[in-house]
Amino acid sequence: MQLWSDAPQWLALNQGRLLWWPDAFAAQADIWQTRLAAEIPWQQHRLTLFGREHDEPRLSCWMGELSYRYSGKTRLPEPWHPLVRDIARRVEAICEQSFNGVLLNLYRHGQDSMGWHADNEAALGVNPMIASVSLGASRRFVLRHASGERKEIQLNHGSLLVMAGEMQHHWQHALPKMAASEGSRINLTFRALL
Numbered sequence: 001m002q003l004w005s006d007a008p009q010w011l012a013l014n015q016g017r018l019l020w021w022p023d024a025f026a027a028q029a030d031i032w033q034t035r036l037a038a039e040i041p042w043q044q045h046r047l048t049l050f051g052r053e054h055d056e057p058r059l060s061c062w063m064g065e066l067s068y069r070y071s072g073k074t075r076l077p078e079p080w081h082p083l084v085r086d087i088a089r090r091v092e093a094i095c096e097q098s099f100n101g102v103l104l105n106l107y108r109h110g111q112d113s114m115g116w117h118a119d120n121e122a123a124l125g126v127n128p129m130i131a132s133v134s135l136g137a138s139r140r141f142v143l144r145h146a147s148g149e150r151k152e153i154q155l156n157h158g159s160l161l162v163m164a165g166e167m168q169h170h171w172q173h174a175l176p177k178m179a180a181s182e183g184s185r186i187n188l189t190f191r192a193l194l
């Protein structure tokens with residue numbers, strides 16, 4: 001599924017919906033990427049897989065007003081960075097929804113990734129809206145429904161993707177590994193915690 005347009009459009013999914021706007025922040029994307037790469041306090045977190053600890057294959061930073069518990073760990077929030085707060089306000093205006101936290105991810109190269117998961121923590125509420133801004137290297141975002149149905153979106157520099165409706169109950173998503181030579185990518189996923 002690859003759609004190009006200069007206006008946001010809602011894509012109806014089986015049990016969920018997506019807002020996809022490839023050019024949402026095309027004009028600001030370069031400067032945002034440069035500043036966030038340099039100014040965010042990026043952290044290397046560890047994850048436990050089959051009883052063994054590993055570095056997560058990306059750097060990240062949880063920012064906002066509340067602690068966030070996911071994957072069995074509690075993350076204390078970094079205070080809002082002024083630029084991230086500015087991006088949040090723009091995303092809120094498009095989504096007509098307010099957000100009180102954002103998970104920032106830094107994929108340093110193509111071998112950094114995120115495995116299959118749903119953003120379904122209880123703290124996000126029943127049918128959360130999650131708004132994702134992508135900066136830098138274009139990466140494949142893959143979705144799979146419980147029935148086996150799959151979708152794929154190429155998350156390009158400056159794009160906005162919003163997941164909404166009941167999709168976190170029925171779909172998982174992932175950012176697969178690619179060639180190591182891929183450039184770096186920053187992703188911001190805005191969330192509203194209860």
Ligand SMILES: O=C(O)CCC(=O)C(=O)O
Nearest residue numbers: 103105114119175187189
């Ligand atoms: O990097 C992405 O586009 C996906 C990030 C994601 O799914 C998450 O942070 O929960």
Ligand SMILES: [Fe+2]
Nearest residue numbers: 117118119173
């Ligand atoms: Fe996610």
